[in-house]
Amino acid sequence: MQTVNIHEAKTHLSRLVDRAAKGESFIIAKAGKPMVKVTPIEEAPQKAIQRIGFMEGEFTVPDDFDTMFQEEIEAMFYGDEENDAQASR
16 A cells, blocks of 8 residues: 655645545555545445336236227217217207
């Protein structure tokens, strides 16, 4: 592990931080005496998001899914002939 004096750390802080972020720890010393250890922050592993298939087996899709309630919907849009005939009486 590399040891750098405080003056060098101040002069090359950006470079040292970049190296630490890549996983290389180092020690900052003052007058040859180790003062602090700089290490990268370890991020918590992120759980992979699975969206496709997450409800597999939880429900079934009816065979007539594409035409479900077709007659009722057409009646709402185009009018119901039986109800129209009764309404006109």
